Amino acid sequence: MENFIFHNPTKIIFGRGMENEVGKEVVKFSRKILLHYGGGSIKQTGLYDRVVTSLKNAGVEFWELGGVKPNPRLSLVREGIRICREQGIDFILAVGGGSTIDSAKAIALGVPYQGDVWDFYTWKAEPQTALPVGTILTIPAAGSESSPSSVITNEDGWYKKGFGSDLIYPKFSILNPELAFTLPKYQVACGASDIMAHLMERYFTPTANVELTDRLCEATLKTIINNVPTVLEEPDNYDAWAEIMWAGTVAHNELLNTGRLGDWASHQIEHELSGIYDVAHGAGLAVIFPAWIKYNYHHNIPLFAQYFTRVWNVDHSFSNPEQTILEGIKRLEAFYHRIGLPTTLAEINIPADRLEEMADKCTDYGRYKVGGFVKLNRDDVLKIYQLASK
Secondary structure, eight states, X not given: OOOOOOOOOOXXXXXXXXGGGHHHHHXXXXXXXXXXXXXXXXXXXXXXXXXXXXXXXXXOEEEEEOOOOSXXXXXXXXHHHHXXXXXXXXXXXXXXXXXXXXXXXXXXXXXXXXXXXXXXXXXXXXXSOOOOEEEEEOXXXXXXXXXXEEEEEETTTTEEEEEEOGGGSOSEEEEOGGGGTTOOHHHHHHHHHHHHHHHHHHHSOSOOOOHHHHHHHHHHHHHHHHHHHHHHHOTTOHHHHHHHHHHHHHTTXXXXXXXXXXXXXXXXHHHHHHHHHOOOHHHHHHHHHHHHHHHHGGGOHHHHHHHHHHHHOOOOOSSOHHHHHHHHHHHHHHHHHHTTOOSSGGGGTOOSTTHHHHHHHHTTTTTSOBOSSSOBOHHHHHHHHHHHHO
């Protein structure tokens, strides 16, 4: 196990009706805020009205910026920065899923910065300060509600880049599982895939002797696997949604990567799919992760056999552990299909004519390697895209 420091400052407010407390939480930080959200769903469900009422009752003045899209856009972030500067806003409240929260974090970084906020995502600058952010989560998926991470897409070249800083941990996050009841099934499935990927990125590690976090990752994965089919059939099943929502938060709040080195190659490889083709991130991960496993499992056969035995209930073949892994990959892909997700590029209508371009962009044209479990060069990434095409 590696040395580590674990500190997560985000206050989690969990349960039925807790969004009605948002005004009381916001006023601890500001009375002048930006209310940031996506499309019209929060208005259709009545969530918007409840949030506005709570803010007004607490004496909070707010400006609105909606329109966040999946794979949130840099142009809207820049618009949010402009509004905050012009109005003297000093707090961002994100109401939505990971895209809205990531967009809010980017705005929070950009307001006090004299340059372009994209500098942070291209590693040209490090932030010294950021506005505080609060969230009301509507989609269990990205884990951004209690993580130090943000991912933004720049329409100029369609580059999708992530950035992390302790400055952008949300101050508080409100998690009411009831807010997920109206999610479309495909969005539910994509969210599940995203959560599973966060866990697998941590699980496949070169670090030895990390039994506790192995077991925690396995338990969280099994919680998702067990409960997602339930909410797809019973969308108003509060108990199943509560399990999923809390699992999604725990999967990405840094607890489960304590003492171990994660991989994250699959996320970087997928970012080119959603950056160029604007596919749902979870759908892209369902395509890339099995291909990544097929390409890399031989580097640590005992670890992958352990994963598929413990998480996917594959009978372990002591004489041929590779057989265990291959059966496990089939079960992983079958689960993705069961919940309505693709496992090949063809299933999400991505042709094979830009695979080399994506491999170039993923590795900055061969200038660096991706991944912590195995360092992958440009040719390795291309081969994974090719495996995902089959």
